[in-house]
Amino acid sequence: MDHFVVSARKYRPVTFDSVVGQSHITTTLKNAIRTNHLAQAFLFCGPRGVGKTTCARILAKTINCQNLGDDVEACGECESCVSFQNNASFNIHELDAASNNSVEDIRNLIDQVRYPPQTGKYKIYIIDEVHMLSQAAFNAFLKTLEEPPSYAIFILATTEKHKILPTILSRCQIFDFNRIQSKDIAHHLADIAQKEGINAEHEALELIGQKADGGLRDALSMFDLNVTFSTNNHLTYAAVLENLHILDYDYYFKITDALTAGSIARSLVLFDEILRKGFDGHLFVIGLLEHFRNLLVCKDPATVTLLQVSESAERKYLEQSLMADLSFLLSALSITGQCDINYKSAKNQRLHVELCLMKLANLPQVLQLHSLAAVDETAKKKVEPQQSLNSSAAPSPAAPQPAASANTQSNGSAYANVPAQPAAASQQVTPQQAAPSRLKSTVSLTQSLTPPAQQPAKQSNVEASVEYAAAPNGAKREELTLANLQRFWYEFSQKRLQAGNSTTEQITLNREIQLNGTVIEIALDNDHQQDAVMNMRYELLGFLKLRLDAPKLDINPRVAPQEVNRLPYTPAEKFNFLAEKNPYLLELKQALGLDVDF
Numbered sequence: 001m002d003h004f005v006v007s008a009r010k011y012r013p014v015t016f017d018s019v020v021g022q023s024h025i026t027t028t029l030k031n032a033i034r035t036n037h038l039a040q041a042f043l044f045c046g047p048r049g050v051g052k053t054t055c056a057r058i059l060a061k062t063i064n065c066q067n068l069g070d071d072v073e074a075c076g077e078c079e080s081c082v083s084f085q086n087n088a089s090f091n092i093h094e095l096d097a098a099s100n101n102s103v104e105d106i107r108n109l110i111d112q113v114r115y116p117p118q119t120g121k122y123k124i125y126i127i128d129e130v131h132m133l134s135q136a137a138f139n140a141f142l143k144t145l146e147e148p149p150s151y152a153i154f155i156l157a158t159t160e161k162h163k164i165l166p167t168i169l170s171r172c173q174i175f176d177f178n179r180i181q182s183k184d185i186a187h188h189l190a191d192i193a194q195k196e197g198i199n200a201e202h203e204a205l206e207l208i209g210q211k212a213d214g215g216l217r218d219a220l221s222m223f224d225l226n227v228t229f230s231t232n233n234h235l236t237y238a239a240v241l242e243n244l245h246i247l248d249y250d251y252y253f254k255i256t257d258a259l260t261a262g263s264i265a266r267s268l269v270l271f272d273e274i275l276r277k278g279f280d281g282h283l284f285v286i287g288l289l290e291h292f293r294n295l296l297v298c299k300d301p302a303t304v305t306l307l308q309v310s311e312s313a314e315r316k317y318l319e320q321s322l323m324a325d326l327s328f329l330l331s332a333l334s335i336t337g338q339c340d341i342n343y344k345s346a347k348n349q350r351l352h353v354e355l356c357l358m359k360l361a362n363l364p365q366v367l368q369l370h371s372l373a374a375v376d377e378t379a380k381k382k383v384e385p386q387q388s389l390n391s392s393a394a395p396s397p398a399a400p401q402p403a404a405s406a407n408t409q410s411n412g413s414a415y416a417n418v419p420a421q422p423a424a425a426s427q428q429v430t431p432q433q434a435a436p437s438r439l440k441s442t443v444s445l446t447q448s449l450t451p452p453a454q455q456p457a458k459q460s461n462v463e464a465s466v467e468y469a470a471a472p473n474g475a476k477r478e479e480l481t482l483a484n485l486q487r488f489w490y491e492f493s494q495k496r497l498q499a500g501n502s503t504t505e506q507i508t509l510n511r512e513i514q515l516n517g518t519v520i521e522i523a524l525d526n527d528h529q530q531d532a533v534m535n536m537r538y539e540l541l542g543f544l545k546l547r548l549d550a551p552k553l554d555i556n557p558r559v560a561p562q563e564v565n566r567l568p569y570t571p572a573e574k575f576n577f578l579a580e581k582n583p584y585l586l587e588l589k590q591a592l593g594l595d596v597d598f
């Protein structure tokens with residue numbers, strides 16, 4: 001029986017061109033070799049299993065090759081190449097810093113650096129997981145790294161770049177390795193499957209690619225595992241799903257179908273089935289979020305590329321995204337996001353998810369009611385001819401969002417203008433008008449559905465961004481007049497007061513202001529107050545510029561000590577004060593020989 005070699009080793013790339021998904025690095029390295037501009041120290045950073053050590057070995061082999069081809073790839077036949085291939089070359093030294101991180105280990109390595117190579121041109125030192133070296137080891141190594149002999153090349157590899165000392169970083173040429181795209185991984189696995197005579201379904205390989213999350217080595221071990229489990233060297237999607245314990249994305253499609261149809265019962269039964277298969281409820285919620293996100297991404301041709309799924313799955317997503325309304329998806333993301341955030345703290349986690357599903361299943365009905373109300377309102381006002389119920393985004397004049405259209409044009413309207421709402425398009429509802437009211441309805445809806453206690457604390461990003469797009473602040477800027485300025489100035493001071501600002505700041509904000517062109521003049525008593533103004537200057541001007549049509553608005557605080565009418569305080573002052581009012585008092589004092597009592 002043949003000795004089994006794992007695929008990750010058996011199919012380890014031996015030339016630059018066969019490295020998967022890191023062409024930006026291999027091209028640079030080849031160019032450096034061609035032009036003889038090779039650095040003496042490299043730092044290879046990136047997640048595990050993406051080809052750092054492999055690239056280091058290929059580099060070592062290539063620069064020592066005795067008859068390097070024009071394509072800057074090692075020949076694989078010369079003495080040096082053969083010894084590299086047999087792991088017998090004396091010109092390459094590998095140190096795994098994860099297990100050998102003491103000063104002694106580094107000293108041993110430095111000792112070897114002193115001897116030039118017996119054969120070949122370069123000696124290559126690869127230090128893996130270099131961030132694990134102890135502080136003392138780092139220091140011992142630094143000297144050698146600073147002045148290496150001309151034949152020595154150091155390749156440091158790490159998964160955690162931020163842990164590397166700046167002194168090391170500054171002496172290395174840094175290469176950042178990418179996570180490998182799941183499509184590239186699947187393609188590579190297909191190659192190997194063909195060479196091994198394994199009949200693999202393409203979907204199965206893509207599933208492995210996704211599960212590996214960018215790491216080729218992980219993908220290859222999963223591949224090996226699945227091949228071991230398989231019968232007759234046949235790799236099916238279903239078997240891989242089972243072996244890797246992945247929840248079939250088909251479930252998410254089924255559940256979304258149930259939800260958009262408003263069927264609480266069907267969605268709960270499906271969820272029960274998932275739990276009975278041994279899947280975690282939280283993982284299901286996260287998967288559902290991802291599913292909604294994918295559907296949302298499908299709503300616009302420009303964002304479909306963000307979909308990281310297999311081709312057959314992509315078709316399914318595109319189909320389902322046509323059935324799901326944009327308002328539904330945004331609200332669903334918000335509700336499911338809340339469920340995800342609160343999952344850990346829920347006492348009855350199953351019920352928590354079920355409640356979320358019930359809310360989701362109820363959504364279509366609520367949305368329809370909402371659009372009915374909007375249509376009704378429009379009909380009453382008779383501004384526009386009656387819209388059909390399907391064009392739920394009737395442009396209600398009650399939604400005053402003219403200026404927000406600048407924002408929504410880039411995010412909102414792009415989605416509104418998809419084939420999912422052919423009715424809206426054919427009736428010449430301009431997307432700019434339609435989108436904001438649609439977004440607005442979504443927001444108020446999610447607010448009514450979410451328990452009020454949770455709302456202010458944690459809002460999902462989607463919800464927050466929707467609110468921003470529909471914020472009335474962006475509506476229309478007012479003319480710069482003193483009255484308007486004072487109004488918004490007061491608004492700002494109230495805002496700061498609520499935020500609990502300092503007394504000095506509040507006194508400053510209560511001062512009288514003047515308007516001189518586009519400059520706000522404010523007279524202050526002392527430097528502290530001036531500092532206070534300067535500290536909140538940007539926030540203040542930003543706040544005002546959002547509301548006033550004055551892009552050049554500025555503020556000029558100046559300290560002008562007032563002529564203070566001091567009240568008499570000491571006995572002498574009191575006497576003088578009184579004497580000023582009544583000069584006879586002085587005479588009285590002199591006549592009686594009196595003095596002021598201090």
Ligand SMILES: [Zn+2]
Binds near residue numbers: 064065068078079
């Ligand atoms: Zn060679």
